[in-house]
Amino acid sequence: MLKDNIKSIRKSKGLSQEELAVKLNVVRQTISKWEQGLSVPDSEMLISISEVFETPVSTLLGENIAESEADALKAISEKLEIINLQLSKKQNTRRKLIHWILISLCAVTIIVFISLFLLNSPYLNWNYNDPENAVLGVAFHAFEWLFVRTAPFSLVVFIVGIVLTRKKV
Secondary structure, three states, X not given: OHHHHHHHHHHHOOOOHHHHHHHHOOOXXXXXXXXXXXXXXXXXXXXXXXXXXXXXXXXXXXXXXXXXXXXXXXXXXXXXXXXXXXHHHHHHHHHHHHHHHHHHHHHHHHHHHHHHHHHOOHHHHOOOOOHHHHHHHHHHHHHHHHHXXXXXXXXXXXXXXXXXXXXXX
């Protein structure tokens, strides 16, 4: 048990045998002998090892740590699975929202386009001697001019977005 615990804690701390040996003021072969079970550290050395590992001596002498690490890894993997599911749901919700926003923008674009077509530029018959009508007419004409030229491109972009955000089966 001690040999397995020293090795597993050393690896979990990311230490090589050489690095641990330097911290304990021993040679690397001593660490290797402990991990192979060919020798055991004395009580003072056990205290030094526990200080380096920041682990109680009872843990070093207790049951194998590798088993408890497997349980910890299982718990971590379960937590990661839950987090992944939450992220997946959030991403799916955001995809649906974007999808419906793009559908709405398509509908609004088509409705405005049809409205402008049916109105047939009524501002052209206005009396532009009145400054308020002149400003409003120019603003409406600028909107119509810009909209008619950009709406087809916008519509294509919206449709591509709808296709890209649809639910993939």
